[in-house]
Amino acid sequence: MEWTDRGIVLSVRKHGEGSAVVSLLTASHGRHAGLARGGLSKRQRGLFMTGNEVTARWFARLDEHLGTYECELIEPRAARLMDRPVRLAALSSACALIEASLPERHPYPALHGALLILLDALDAEAGWAEAYVRFELGLLGELGFGLDLGSCAATGVTRDLVYVSPCSGRAVSAEAGAPYGDRLLVLPAFLQAERNAPVGPEEVRHGLSLTGYFLGRHAFAGAGGRLPPARERLSDLLADPRALD
Secondary structure: OEEEEEEEEEEEEEEOOOEEEEEEEEOOOEEEEEEEOOOOOOOOOOOOOOOOEEEEEEEOOOOOOOOEEEEEEEEOOOHHHOOOHHHHHHHHHHHHHHHHHOOEOOOOHHHHHHHHHHHHHHOOOOOHHHHHHHHHHHHHHHOOOOOEEEEEOOOOOOOOEEEEOOOOOEEEEHHHHHHHHHHOEEOOHHHOOOOOOOOOHHHHHHHHHHHHHHHHHHHOHHHOOOOOHHHHHHHHHHOOHHHHO
16 A cells, blocks of 8 residues: 655654654545654654645555655745744644544545645734634534534624624624623634724634634543643633734
8 A cells, every 4th residue: 555645744753763653634645644764863853843744655565554654845834933932832733633633544635725724824924823713613614513603693694793602603693692792702803704803812812712612512522622732832822912923
């Protein structure tokens, strides 16, 4: 068995002397692990960094075997963010969420593309935090738990949507949600189609609270709703209003 694909490094785990089990999100083969011989050696250590883009050749005697990876670097995404710790934390969080929530060897081409879009945004001057929240929304959708933010769950109106129901995952208008505001989740302005508002720290925190709630409820229900440590660290970092500077 053998294939070649583009992939993004999700995680690296030591295996024996100097080798590593590397997990990639590949374009056509989904989340897929393989043994990288010498993957932790000085020569290859910089290749297998979380978030790096690689070309991967995987081969094994049987399809169900772990198999072996031979990889070449396409883009050193992680190295470019070393002096931007909050953005690097966002990269680590996105990869950890995928690693922990996706079934192995099931193709998710749209999610692979969404992660590439996020990686480009993390490299851009502005807009990366908004892109990160949208990435988590996309992950929920790919896992079958997409939110319906297009119209009010109570009245069907499509304007003035400011809340999300924690029960249904549907948007709720300001008028319909007013009596229950303390029980509803905030829908950030940048996720409302009719509003083009600046994205500030508070809006980002509302976005992370929204996606985090549904990720915990659905994708990580088996873990008691607890998200991966890398995601929790990102939330802690973004609690500082200066984190987006």
